[in-house]
Amino acid sequence: MALSGIFLMLFLIVHLIGNLQLLNDDGGESFNAYAHFMTHNPLIKIVSYLLYASILLHAIQGLLLWQHNKASRGTVRYAVNHVRSSEVSSRNMAWLGIVILVFLILHMYQYWFQMHWGNVPFIEYNSLDHPVKDLYALVGASYQNLGYVLFYVICMGVVSYHLWHGFWSSFQSLGLNHRKYTPLIKGVGIAYSVGVPVLFAVIPVWMYIK
């Protein structure tokens, strides 16, 4: 869980940096060029397969862990549950993860699937010697739907909550704990879990307003 989680967190940073180009006011030139590069570079292709495998591994392992842990609790539940001794996010990682998985399926169908097998029109730019698929227009069109923008923003909230526990937790599980560095890990974890989803959420909101 920890290793695949850390890989996914690293991916999120790259994904965010790439997607922030959607905010560029250049008619999608930089973003479409970037999308073309990401779908044609062989090295990126290898990493992307690693990514799909990590998502599946993380999800399957997480669900199996959830099931195993529930069974370890036994058949009779406590009549009174004191929940204040732990964080809400840490107790609900499985539920948060399931929401994220559903979001990912939709997200990948809408962009990844369309980009690879859908009918995305080509567009030509003077700076590029070949036409590229206009993913920018596809993304822009989807963010004209207020419902989808809201769904996206809420899902980013869920991602944030998942990371709120997941960041520090992955270091703890790998035994990477130190009196000097753990406060730094926790601090970076808070900044990451809030910062990254907020920046992701800014994209649809910005494109909707624009």
Add this chain to the structure above:
Amino acid sequence: MKLNLKIWRQGGRYKGEFVTYTLDNVNEHMSFLEMLDVLNESLIGKKEEPVAFEHDCREGICGTCSLVIDGRAHGPMQGTTTCQVHMRHYKDGETIVIEPFRAKAFPVIKDLVVDRSAFDRIIQSGGYVSVNTGQAQDANSIPIEKEQASHAFDAAACIGCGACVAACPNASAMLFTSAKISHLALLPQGQVERQRRVISMIARMDAEGFGQCSNVKACEAECPKEISVENIARMNREYLSAVLTSDIA
């Protein structure tokens, strides 16, 4: 004061259900267990089956007492065993729900008594050190850095009561096991079996049917000895290095 006690009864004529008892004249200076003693006296007087619960030293150091009181292992106070909880923390007319520790690896024997022998088997699997026979070595001949000794002592403070398992939503025994492993891994005396210990204790822990740690930290919050989850990270580190570098299968 007057209290309503909602207590889990299991065994004998009880199939596993809550029974409510009303207890008058509870003295605020009584300990929680003394209050249960008073309840049992009255039940015996009425020719009813007394409530079974575990206790021994009643000084907060043996780890025998248990109970989940109003959803919290060892009751409402931080860093305290059930035997050290006093009735002055409760108000007149209050209802208190008392349940046994719940985990698949801690089956209920009777009422509030659970079988915690899984912990003994984890200790047996590796919680020991090799010591030469003959005359005891002078303690001061083995230098130990002060901080290191303090960390080992903090881990050694674990009384093995099982509150960590009771509080954990996964019924994981990793705080207990990691405290035992840390205690010995941090000391020179524990080096001989260091790798074998962590591998076999974790294998035993899993075989007993405890859940896996998902870093919820409810164990740390409920531990009567306030054992830190730092120990769990240390155990994970010890385990990774033992699995990767030792030739133990």
